[in-house]
Amino acid sequence: MGATEPGVIGQSVRRKEDLRFITGAGQYTDDINMARQTAGVFLRSPHAHARIRGIDLAKAKAAPGVVAIFTGADLTGVNGLPCGWLITGTDGKPMNEPPHPVLAQGKVRYVGDQVALVIAETQNQARDAAELIDVDYEVLPAVVNCVDALKAGAPQIHEQAPGNKCYTWALGDKAAVDVAFAKAAHVSKLDIINNRLVPNAIEPRCALASYDRSADAYTLYVSNQNPHVERLLMTAFVLGLPETKVRVIAPDVGGGFGSKIYLYGEETAMVWASKRVNRPIKWAADRSEAFVSDAHGRDHVTHAELAMDTDGKFLAMRVVTNANMGAYLSTFASCIPTILYATLLAGQYTTPAIYVEVTASFTNTAPVDAYRGAGRPEATFVVERLVHQAGVDMKIPQDEIRRRRNFIRTFPYATPVALTYDIGNYDATLDGANELADVKGYATRKADSVKRGKLRGIGYASYIEACGLAPSNVAGALGARAGLFEAGEVRVNPTGSVTVFTGSHSHGQGHETTFAQIVAGRLGIDIANVDVVHGDTGRVPFGMGTYGSRSLSVGGTAIVKALDKVIAKGKKIAAHLLEAAEGDIEFKDGKFTVAGTDRSKAFAEVSLAAYVPHNYPLDKLEPGLDETAFYDPTNFTYPAGTHIAEVEIDPDTGVVTVAAFTAVDDFGNIINPMIVEGQVHGGVAQGIGQALLEHCVYDPESGQLLTGSYMDYAMPRADDLPSFKVGTRVTPCTHNPLGAKGCGEAGAIGAPAAIMNAVHDALSAVGVTRIDMPASPHRVWRAIQSAKA
Amino acid sequence: MSVSLSMKVNGKVVSAQVDERTLLVDFLRTNLALTGTHVGCDTAQCGACTVHVDGHAIKACNMLAVQANGTAVVTIEGLAAEDGTLHPMQAAFKECHGLQCGFCTTGMVMSAIDLVARHPGATEATIREQLEGNICRCTGYHNIVRAVQHGAAAMAK
Numbered sequence: 002m003g004a005t006e007p008g009v010i011g012q013s014v015r016r017k018e019d020l021r022f023i024t025g026a027g028q029y030t031d032d033i034n035m036a037r038q039t040a041g042v043f044l045r046s047p048h049a050h051a052r053i054r055g056i057d058l059a060k061a062k063a064a065p066g067v068v069a070i071f072t073g074a075d076l077t078g079v080n081g082l083p084c085g086w087l088i089t090g091t092d093g094k095p096m097n098e099p100p101h102p103v104l105a106q107g108k109v110r111y112v113g114d115q116v117a118l119v120i121a122e123t124q125n126q127a128r129d130a131a132e133l134i135d136v137d138y139e140v141l142p143a144v145v146n147c148v149d150a151l152k153a154g155a156p157q158i159h160e161q162a163p164g165n166k167c168y169t170w171a172l173g174d175k176a177a178v179d180v181a182f183a184k185a186a187h188v189s190k191l192d193i194i195n196n197r198l199v200p201n202a203i204e205p206r207c208a209l210a211s212y213d214r215s216a217d218a219y220t221l222y223v224s225n226q227n228p229h230v231e232r233l234l235m236t237a238f239v240l241g242l243p244e245t246k247v248r249v250i251a252p253d254v255g256g257g258f259g260s261k262i263y264l265y266g267e268e269t270a271m272v273w274a275s276k277r278v279n280r281p282i283k284w285a286a287d288r289s290e291a292f293v294s295d296a297h298g299r300d301h302v303t304h305a306e307l308a309m310d311t312d313g314k315f316l317a318m319r320v321v322t323n324a325n326m327g328a329y330l331s332t333f334a335s336c337i338p339t340i341l342y343a344t345l346l347a348g349q350y351t352t353p354a355i356y357v358e359v360t361a362s363f364t365n366t367a368p369v370d371a372y373r374g375a376g377r378p379e380a381t382f383v384v385e386r387l388v389h390q391a392g393v394d395m396k397i398p399q400d401e402i403r404r405r406r407n408f409i410r411t412f413p414y415a416t417p418v419a420l421t422y423d424i425g426n427y428d429a430t431l432d433g434a435n436e437l438a439d440v441k442g443y444a445t446r447k448a449d450s451v452k453r454g455k456l457r458g459i460g461y462a463s464y465i466e467a468c469g470l471a472p473s474n475v476a477g478a479l480g481a482r483a484g485l486f487e488a489g490e491v492r493v494n495p496t497g498s499v500t501v502f503t504g505s506h507s508h509g510q511g512h513e514t515t516f517a518q519i520v521a522g523r524l525g526i527d528i529a530n531v532d533v534v535h536g537d538t539g540r541v542p543f544g545m546g547t548y549g550s551r552s553l554s555v556g557g558t559a560i561v562k563a564l565d566k567v568i569a570k571g572k573k574i575a576a577h578l579l580e581a582a583e584g585d586i587e588f589k590d591g592k593f594t595v596a597g598t599d600r601s602k603a604f605a606e607v608s609l610a611a612y613v614p615h616n617y618p619l620d621k622l623e624p625g626l627d628e629t630a631f632y633d634p635t636n637f638t639y640p641a642g643t644h645i646a647e648v649e650i651d652p653d654t655g656v657v658t659v660a661a662f663t664a665v666d667d668f669g670n671i672i673n674p675m676i677v678e679g680q681v682h683g684g685v686a687q688g689i690g691q692a693l694l695e696h697c698v699y700d701p702e703s704g705q706l707l708t709g710s711y712m713d714y715a716m717p718r719a720d721d722l723p724s725f726k727v728g729t730r731v732t733p734c735t736h737n738p739l740g741a742k743g744c745g746e747a748g749a750i751g752a753p754a755a756i757m758n759a760v761h762d763a764l765s766a767v768g769v770t771r772i773d774m775p776a777s778p779h780r781v782w783r784a785i786q787s788a789k790a
Numbered sequence: 791m792s793v794s795l796s797m798k799v800n801g802k803v804v805s806a807q808v809d810e811r812t813l814l815v816d817f818l819r820t821n822l823a824l825t826g827t828h829v830g831c832d833t834a835q836c837g838a839c840t841v842h843v844d845g846h847a848i849k850a851c852n853m854l855a856v857q858a859n860g861t862a863v864v865t866i867e868g869l870a871a872e873d874g875t876l877h878p879m880q881a882a883f884k885e886c887h888g889l890q891c892g893f894c895t896t897g898m899v900m901s902a903i904d905l906v907a908r909h910p911g912a913t914e915a916t917i918r919e920q921l922e923g924n925i926c927r928c929t930g931y932h933n934i935v936r937a938v939q940h941g942a943a944a945m946a947k
Binding site: 013015016018019020021022023024025026027028029031032125201202203204205253254255256258285287288289508509510511675676678679682683684685686687710711712716717718719720722724725748 | 830865890893895899921932
């Protein structure tokens with residue numbers, strides 16, 4: 002099955018889900034209401050670090066409309082929020098894992114930490130009442146920087162994490178790296194800050210929790226990327242309920258980008274409270290609340306070195322990274338700067354020895370977890386900025402230093418950082434990008450910029466990513482506390498229409514279309530007769546949700562496996578109906594045919610026979626045509642590509658304009674090119690946002706969030722970005738039947754390095770050697786002035 | 791304190807008593823159950839709540855319901871014809887894959903229609919500048935710009 006196969010697969014089918022969105026009929030959590038619904042509002046800490054001496058609720062409880070107010074003291078028998086990945090440090094000890102309370106217990110540790118849940122008849126009444134709560138805080142010194150947090154004398158955030166350390170973890174052969182550096186002809190070095198970001202899905206987090214006393218059961222609507230994981234963590238780890246008593250529904254979700262993977266305290270407190278008040282509770286975060294309370298992304302400080310021989314061949318890489326965990330360990334926080342970062346440091350190169358050491362620390366900031374790319378953008382930024390610097394140092398052109406001596410060309414390829422790439426063609430994507438970006442014409446464009454008094458630069462990023470995190474047993478050995486498979490159910494209805502239940506979740510990715518294309522293509526039926534159901538633990542067998550660009554390669558494969566079972570059973574039924582041997586039945590183009598004859602049964606005839614089994618082998622076969630499959634991949638998939646950015650800089654104002662951005666990626670086989678291109682566009686925009694605009698800043702003294710609104714945090718807007726040039730090259734993934742690798746994060750992974758390499762290239766003309774993300778006009782202008790001085 | 795108001799919403803007259811601090815967007819979403827208008831921020835930056843008031847695009851989170859008293863309001867639910875025929879701009883967003891998660895989309899479509907009315911034949915640069923008040927986190931705007939161009943051409947017919 003490939004992009005070139007005729008039929009519905011590989012076509013830019015327009016999306017089945019669009020009609021409800023363009024007419025305003027989408028059902029996001031805040032659009033759903035229940036009888037007797039109350040409004041929940043969270044009182045949040047105004048301090049970055051403080052001891053709670055007391056909470057006086059008297060006035061608030063007497064306020065109009067108040068139904069109940071709960072604080073941490075009320076949550077007896079409720080455990081803390083779990084972290085899903087145990088990292089074992091270089092000292093052989095498990096990471097420090099301090100409690101992560103659902104509501105603050107005696108102390109607040111970041112601005113936005115939730116202190117109380119106020120429930121009232123209306124949201125305004127709940128807000129008014131929250132303002133009447135008198136919390137007696139003893140304000141403590143705060144620390145927000147992940148390096149400062151480790152210094153002697155830094156404020157201690159958790160008793161269970163001495164020195165604010167979560168772990169120091171390492172990967173690679175240190176001795177081999179030291180030997181290689183000792184004999185290197187040249188070493189390129191860089192200090193890198195990977196700026197902290199706020200994910201900013203445009204739909205703020207929202208939840209609606211209700212309790213049914215007659216069934217002693219809960220229903221939670223929540224803006225979330227993986228409802229089964231949410232349910233498992235909430236019931237088994239925090240509330241001590243059987244899964245059967247909690248149904249989690251993630252209906253239409255307005256973007257996630259990682260920030261809605263996690264189990265948060267808010268919805269957990271609401272589920273618990275819904276039984277106490279015996280009424281539904283809705284909480285809808287406003288944007289200010291999202292800024293302080295959503296899990297943030299990135300926030301690394303890194304020193305990296307690359308050893309080379311005289312010809313620019315990479316001999317070894319050495320990386321030391323500090324990572325900010327924030328105040329508590331969010332659901333997957335610990336694995337982002339380790340398992341999903343360090344393992345990607347080989348990039349597309351044959352660097353034989355790599356050693357990386359990561360120290361994660363707690364700070365008085367919002368928890369940090371996966372954000373689009375999750376560790377892989379940080380790794381690519383280190384590798385590709387370092388390779389760029391190496392090219393500059395060695396006076397080797399940027400495409401040449403990448404390919405000439407260093408590209409991996411033999412597969413499978415085992416890297417020195419634990420991964421084995423199954424397949425790729427890095428020359429093809431680099432060549433493709435060079436062509437699409439018209440690199441040949443760059444000199445002319447640069448001359449034109451110079452003539453207009455502008456600086457111009459070009460930057461490359463040849464990235465690798467690892468998607469579809471797997472297999473479960475390997476991940477388990479590395480500390481994962483969850484499985485990493487996916488489930489799919491294909492329910493063939495009596496008249497031959499198909500309902501697909503997938504454990505992955507769509508919040509913009511277009512699964513209702515892509516998955517329907519797979520089913521329609523494999524079964525030879527009209528795509529209009531395929532419906533995709535996701536996001537409901539009450540309807541979908543199980544699922545790990547959507548993250549890490551896994552939905553097609555893992556979730557799609559589970560559907561394919563279920564389809565295989567459907568076809569296999571269909572053959573048995575058809576053999577009976579056609580009075581032929583099962584082995585003689587072929588299935589093609591929606592028909593079961595006796596090989597070499599014109600005797601056949603249409604798919605719908607077989608499905609009808611399965612549900613109206615009058616002429617049916619009931620002694621050998623169950624009626625019905627409904628199959629479920631669980632798929633646990635044997636390896637990661639490895640999308641890769643080359644991105645090329647061209648920037649123009651106004652030296653008088655420091656404004657960086659993205660003149661052109663080209664992405665040529667290898668995602669393996671593609672089901673819907675239109676959707677894939679859209680994913681690349683969005684990822685690139687987020688990557689450009691990180692490079693030029695976005696920066697989450699806490700005040701180093703007070704720990705206050707200084708960038709807490711769209712007035713202060715620069716989101717990429719339409720006029721900040723160019724139209725993008727995107728292309729693909731295909732090497733099918735070798736270990737899943739779709740040959741698919743995943744496309745959701747590539748843009749955000751490649752773009753920051755490509756843009757910053759272009760910015761450094763442009764600024765090299767005026768003597769600037771280092772500028773950190775975001776390369777805002779102010780920073781660029783100051784760097785230019787400093788270089789002049 | 792509650793105030794009484796009356797306005798035409800999607801062609802129908804509605805009257806209500808509301809808390810005076812009720813925002814137009816909350817009136818539409820809560821009182822009228824027109825949940826296609828979304829709230830994405832609280833600083834009038836994201837544009838997810840864009841509706842038309844007397845023919846002009848406004849951010850419904852930035853206007854009190856009582857300020858819309860006596861006006862004619864059109865929301866995303868009021869764009870398609872009675873028989874379900876889509877407004878050309880709605881159709882263009884689908885055709886050009888100008889949406890992903892769909893949350894900003896309704897405000898984006900309302901802004902786009904206003905944009906085309908004010909700038910028929912707008913260039914890509916003008917479209918990008920005019921969409922500055924609507925934030926999309928999914929699409930990188932690439933296909934939204936295509937959709938607006940496509941929709942503008944269809945509206946001109």
